[in-house]
Every structure is written in structure tokens, then in C-alpha cells.
Amino acid sequence: MIKATIYWIFIICFQILILNHLDISTYIYPQVFIILLIAFPLHIKKSYQIIGAFSLGLFIDFLVYTPGIHTSACLWLMGLRMLILDRQDLVEQTNNRWSYSIQNVGFVPFSYTALILVFFYHFYVLWLEGIGHINVSHLLITGVSSSLLSLLIIGIFEALSIRQIE
């Protein structure tokens, strides 16, 4: 429990203090903290998962002052995750109260889920932030580049956690 809490705090701090201040390009806006939702433990009741997503999104919103934007995106992400995971065979992982990770579910299912959720999240947040005056090319470039960077960082975290366990 403590380990998980420290992991959550670390990821949120990493997002708020480092990634949000990356000044590489206007087209890069990675949201790595969503790994916390992607990897949410499988045995937790769906309604609690929704509340968890809402709480995390609200917390991030308060930190970056984007009221409601990350909250809404986190809720949709969690809903979409439920749809995707319902199509995967995760009975063993659920019974063992495992989290959703490469180590627990395998590389392909995890990559598939993470790819969809990360792309969805970035595009949704970018759309919501620019609602009404969307520049499609900017949205596409920023969405793809930010999603790819986020996937890369998430991949690194997953690799590190596997190595740590080994």
C-alpha cells in the first residue's frame, strides 16, 4: 500500500514538476500520469475505479488549474479502459488482485490498451483545451508527438518496474 502510494506521488510529481515544464516544443505536451489509471488494480469495483479516475483528474486539474478538463478526460479514459479490458481474459489477474501491467498481462495486451488510451487521452485533452478554435494540423502533430513521448516514458517505467522485480 505504501509502495503504491509512493509510486502515485512520484508519478504525479514527475508529471507536474518535470513534464509540465518541458520546453522542448509547443507540439509536445505529454501526460504520463495516466499510467496510474491504465495500471489501476483489476479487482477494484468498477464504480470505485470511476471515482478513482474522477479524484485523480480533479487533483491534477487543481494542480495545473484546468478545472474539469483532466477530470473529464480521466473519466472517459477509465470508461474506455473498462470496455477494452472486458474483451481481455483477465480472470487470473483479477483474482490475484494484480494491477494492469506488462508483467501481469503481457506485452501485447498492455501495449494495445496503452496505445489506445494514451492516444485517446491526449487527443481528448487537446481538443477540449482548444475547443471552438481547433487547428487540425496542430492538434494532429501535438497529439501524435505527445502520445508517442508519453508511450515511450510509460514503456520506460514499465521496463524499470520489471527489472526492479527481477
Place this chain on the structure above:
Amino acid sequence: MQRLIAFIEHNLHILLLVFLQVVSAFLIFNLNPYQKATFTQFASSVTGRFHAISFNVTNYFDLKKQNIALQEQIANQFKDRYPQSLNYLNDTIAIQDSINNQLFEAIPVHVIYNTSFKVNNVFIINKGKNHGIKKNMGVISPQGVAGIVLESNDNFSTVMSLLNSEMKIIPYINGQEYFTELIWNNSNPNHLTLKGINKLENIQLGDTVYTGNSSLLFPRGIPIGSITKIKENPKSQYAEMELKTVTNFRNLAYAFVIVNRDYESLNNLFLND
């Protein structure tokens, strides 16, 4: 009830998701200035379009009510406009003081039947004796003179149209009353003939013909038509004129019956004279 509870229990996460999304949307569009402005703009655009469509639809269904309201409005304006119409009578005939206040009223009516192609055209209006309408009351359209009430029963009245060979009105042109008569000779709908006016009179094409002072049925100055043709016969000192009525009898739908409160007493005076 148990089924409902089971349904809610089974779909609690979906209901929760929807509810929390609504909360998020509230936060987004209330606390983010940019999103708020965009949402307000979008909402006003949507509601604007909706109201435009709604207005078009309801306006169409509401036309009847609007027409009645307009008729009443015109009737009220009419009351204000002609309070002094027969003031000249004060100087010539002994009339009670009350006449100074108001001589005419207008009762809005609907034309429910109308002809314009016969020798003697009439139209029927939807009000009669119960509404204060009697024989020999003038009837005007929103444009001008339309006819005179022929007969009334309790709820309907027959009106002799201006397009009737029996119809006779004394014209008033360019500030002068001509004691001749306007006649409909059944030649052309909406066109009347005016005979017996001296060629030397200064009457031009396009001059408007109004009701004059001599009528007890119509207030002075109600348009009848405008001169469209002047025929001069070298052998006669009189010109024959044709005028087009301002009232279009082919689509006459609304009219006003003119009530001269003192018609009977004035008429008696004339008859005694």
C-alpha cells in the same frame, strides 16, 4: 422495484460515469474562461437558431391571433384619428356636444365570403347585430373603402361591395368634394368609373380619391382609389375618369365596420331638411 434496484446496481459505474462527466462539464464550462466563452458563444448560436426556427413555426400558427391583434390596434388608431371628422357639422346643424368627442368607431371583422366577378358583388362578414352592426354602416379594408352593410342577422352581415352597380359614393379629390358618383360598370375588377366632373377641374392621373364630408357612413379622408385614366370627349364639357380601388377585392380577408354613433339622429335631420 427490485428490477430497478438490480439495474442500478449492475450499471452503477455507468450512471456514476455520466453523473461525474456532467460535474466535469460544469467545471470546464464554468471555471475555464476560454471554454466558458466558447460554450457561451456556441450555446447562444444554438439557442439563436432554435429560437429562429421556433419563431418561424409558432409565428405561422400564430398569424390568426396576430391579425386579430393588428385589427384591434388599427381600430383603436381609427378611434384616435377621426374624432373631429364631422366637426363641420357642429357649425351647420345643431348637434349634441358628445359628438365632438367621438363620432366613429371601428369594429374589426373577418370576410368569410366574397365575390368580385359578378355585376353586383357582395361579401359576408363574421359579425352581425349581436356585435352592434346594422344596415347602412360603412365598411373599410385596411387599405380603404370596401362597401356598405346591406343586411345583418344576429351573427353575420352582408356587405355591398364597392364593386356593385348599386354602390354610390361621393368623391373627394384634391381637397374638393364633387357631387357626382363613383360607379362600377362591371368592366374591370377593382376599377371604378367617375363621371360628371368638369374638364376644367385640376385632376391629374395618380390623384387619390377619398371619401368626402357629406357621408354619414364613412369618416372624411378614407382612400377609395387613384385616378388611372382620364377620357375627354370633345363634344362634352365633362370628363370620364377611371380609378383603381385601393382595396383589393380579390383577397379581401379583414375589414372594419364603421359605426357612426349619431347616424340615425343625423340622418333624421337630413331627411327633415
